Amino acid sequence: MFKDVKVGFLTAKSSVKRGNKKTTIFIIFVLSLIFLNLIFLPSLINGMMKLFVGFVQDYAYGDVVIEPADGNVYINDADNILTKIRSLNDVEAAAKRLTVGASLAYEQKEVGVTILGVVPSDEEKVSLYPYIVKEGDFLGDLSRNEIIVGAMIAGTGPGSEIYDNLGEVKIGSLINATYGNNLKKIYKVKGIQEGTFELTDLNALVSFKELESVLGIEGEHKASSIVIRVQKAGEEADVKSQILGMGIKDKVFTWQEKAEVLIKQATQSMSTLDIVSKIVSLIIGASLIFIVNYINTLNRKKEIGILKAVGVSPASVIISYIFISLFYVMMGIILGLVLFLFLTLYLQTNPITFYGSLKIYPVLELSLLMQSILIMITMSLIAGFLPSWLVTKESILDAIWSRE
Amino acid sequence: MKSEEPIIKIRNLKRHYKTGKVIVKALNGVSFDVREGEFLAIMGPSGSGKTTLLRILGLIDKPTSGQYTIKNLDVVNLPEEEKIFYRLTQLGYVFQDYALVNEMSAIENVYIISLMEDLSKEQSQETAKLALERVGLGDKLDRIPDQLSGGEKQRVAVARAISKTPKILFADEPCANLDTKTSRQMLEIFKMLNEKYGQTIVMVTHEDWHTEFVSRIINLKDGRITSDKKVYK
Numbered sequence: 001m002f003k004d005v006k007v008g009f010l011t012a013k014s015s016v017k018r019g020n021k022k023t024t025i026f027i028i029f030v031l032s033l034i035f036l037n038l039i040f041l042p043s044l045i046n047g048m049m050k051l052f053v054g055f056v057q058d059y060a061y062g063d064v065v066i067e068p069a070d071g072n073v074y075i076n077d078a079d080n081i082l083t084k085i086r087s088l089n090d091v092e093a094a095a096k097r098l099t100v101g102a103s104l105a106y107e108q109k110e111v112g113v114t115i116l117g118v119v120p121s122d123e124e125k126v127s128l129y130p131y132i133v134k135e136g137d138f139l140g141d142l143s144r145n146e147i148i149v150g151a152m153i154a155g156t157g158p159g160s161e162i163y164d165n166l167g168e169v170k171i172g173s174l175i176n177a178t179y180g181n182n183l184k185k186i187y188k189v190k191g192i193q194e195g196t197f198e199l200t201d202l203n204a205l206v207s208f209k210e211l212e213s214v215l216g217i218e219g220e221h222k223a224s225s226i227v228i229r230v231q232k233a234g235e236e237a238d239v240k241s242q243i244l245g246m247g248i249k250d251k252v253f254t255w256q257e258k259a260e261v262l263i264k265q266a267t268q269s270m271s272t273l274d275i276v277s278k279i280v281s282l283i284i285g286a287s288l289i290f291i292v293n294y295i296n297t298l299n300r301k302k303e304i305g306i307l308k309a310v311g312v313s314p315a316s317v318i319i320s321y322i323f324i325s326l327f328y329v330m331m332g333i334i335l336g337l338v339l340f341l342f343l344t345l346y347l348q349t350n351p352i353t354f355y356g357s358l359k360i361y362p363v364l365e366l367s368l369l370m371q372s373i374l375i376m377i378t379m380s381l382i383a384g385f386l387p388s389w390l391v392t393k394e395s396i397l398d399a400i401w402s403r404e
Numbered sequence: 405m406k407s408e409e410p411i412i413k414i415r416n417l418k419r420h421y422k423t424g425k426v427i428v429k430a431l432n433g434v435s436f437d438v439r440e441g442e443f444l445a446i447m448g449p450s451g452s453g454k455t456t457l458l459r460i461l462g463l464i465d466k467p468t469s470g471q472y473t474i475k476n477l478d479v480v481n482l483p484e485e486e487k488i489f490y491r492l493t494q495l496g497y498v499f500q501d502y503a504l505v506n507e508m509s510a511i512e513n514v515y516i517i518s519l520m521e522d523l524s525k526e527q528s529q530e531t532a533k534l535a536l537e538r539v540g541l542g543d544k545l546d547r548i549p550d551q552l553s554g555g556e557k558q559r560v561a562v563a564r565a566i567s568k569t570p571k572i573l574f575a576d577e578p579c580a581n582l583d584t585k586t587s588r589q590m591l592e593i594f595k596m597l598n599e600k601y602g603q604t605i606v607m608v609t610h611e612d613w614h615t616e617f618v619s620r621i622i623n624l625k626d627g628r629i630t631s632d633k634k635v636y637k
Contacts, residue, residue, distance in 0.1 A: 010512065014507045018548060303506070306504070
């Protein structure tokens with residue numbers, strides 16, 4: 001077997017070294033495009049996912065979130081839980097929130113929104129809400145009758161044209177809120193937040209105390225959720241275990257668990273697109289590698305016959321073609337990675353943009369890279385083996401003199 | 405000391421094949437022996453079956469019927485793997501059209517055979533170098549076939565065939581593509597291999613003047629032997 005490998009390597013080396021350079025370059029270039037196709041779209045989708053997951057962490061759920069137990073509307077004894085959670089070693093910060101549905105009206109326009117009641121000073125440590133106020137200021141802990149509205153419902157931000165909005169709300173505008181319990185309030189717009197994401201830009205924020213009073217639960221220590229940030233990424237599961245260990249009856253989720261559900265919903269169509277794209281790439285790639293190798297092998301049919309006639313084993317011939325095929329594919333992968341790098345650098349300065357400012361960058365994960373390399377190598381092994389095996393099965397006379 | 409026992413025994417060898425609806429009888433009952441150290445020329449007009457015969461002798465083609473043994477071994481019915489190994493270790497074959505691998509240098513074309521015999525790369529290169537020196541190409545080891553003349557290519561093919569010192573060397577019209585001067589040089593090499601190294605050589609040729617180098621001539625016509633005579637010098 002080792003001698004077959006030695007002979008196979010020698011013939012492959014000679015073929016690559018002294019073969020037609022233009023053909024070699026063309027094959028490698030085509031293979032690099034196949035590889036690029038395999039990694040580019042998935043890495044772009046991955047980049048989009050990362051962005052969405054980032055939003056999920058930075059605004060909705062933090063690293064760990066506590067939600068009411070089944071059948072409950074609120075987390076009871078939220079302040080006590082919050083105190084205990086803040087005392088945990090791995091916890092950086094925690095904040096309670098209230099959530100309620102309402103409709104906002106300004107001049108003749110009305111929209112339905114989710115209003116979030118937040119403790120502004122705590123929110124600075126657990127979310128990015130305080131940092132995305134584009135106009136005006138964020139809420140203070142003592143804020144009453146003040147509201148932060150998202151740019152899409154304010155009618156000022158990117159994407160507002162596709163949603164119902166209040167039509168050019170400005171700082172200081174007075175808007176009417178009608179809550180689910182029919183309570184009506186008038187709020188002065190203190191700030192307009194723009195996170196270029198529906199989760200932030202289609203919502204509104206008031207202070208926790210304000211919402212407690214609206215819901216009539218003042219002094220009851222209730223919350224719709226508790227959002228927690230951990231000290232180091234990766235400690236989410238540990239913190240979740242510690243919280244559950246405290247005997248809390250409410251539901252505890254890590255951001256990964258939350259993102260899994262959300263992303264599954266949000267990316268179903270993307271995943272279909274990704275799978276279809278991958279399958280098409282693979283079929284085209286496999287066919288191309290096979291055709292290139294098959295033509296290459298047929299062109300060398302006589303040479304294969306000669307090698308067999310002088311005593312070179314069919315195994316050596318097949319190994320030689322597998323080596324050649326592997327060489328093309330490895331070079332194609334390297335060139336493909338270089339092209340990907342250039343494309344990534346280009347997209348750093350010219351990112352794909354949604355809603356005017358939601359920037360998507362490709363993110364290539366090691367698992368995707370390894371998977372794509374493995375696919376390419378497998379294809380090359382098959383494409384190197386099959387045609388050469390078929391030709392070595394022919395008789396020497398057929399191979400050398402193409403005898404009918 | 406040469407054995408009196410024939411190294412090759414051929415009995416009633418036939419090779420028939422179909423071309424369209426016509427059955428061509430390329431060999432139609434050929435029988436002869438070859439003794440060790442003989443330099444045999446197989447001659448005859450085009451279509452007489454000489455190349456078909458040589459291909460069967462070189463285990464490149466199979467007869468339709470008949471017996472063919474080398475040192476009493478029934479080589480025709482060897483399994484394919486063993487046939488390849490036998491061809492590699494015991495036989496040398498020089499093709500009419502050189503049959504070199506174009507992307508390999510002269511020395512690579514030759515030492516690939518020794519590598520296949522499981523010699524190390526260094527040993528294989530040394531063996532190939534010696535073989536190429538024996539055919540006068542010691543100074544053109546790294547040339548690829550495109551950089552060699554017809555005669556030089558044929559000498560590389562001979563070097564490849566003799567590098568492993570095979571028991572029998574088969575040559576299919578080795579001078580067909582060469583001019584008279586180069587042909588003579590080629591035949592001198594065969595004569596030297598035969599006389600100096602005792603190589604058994606079976607050569608197909610259609611040139612009468614080539615017979616001055618050989619020790620025996622078999623003439624074929626229509627797939628049958630018409631004469632078999634020794635050459636006395």
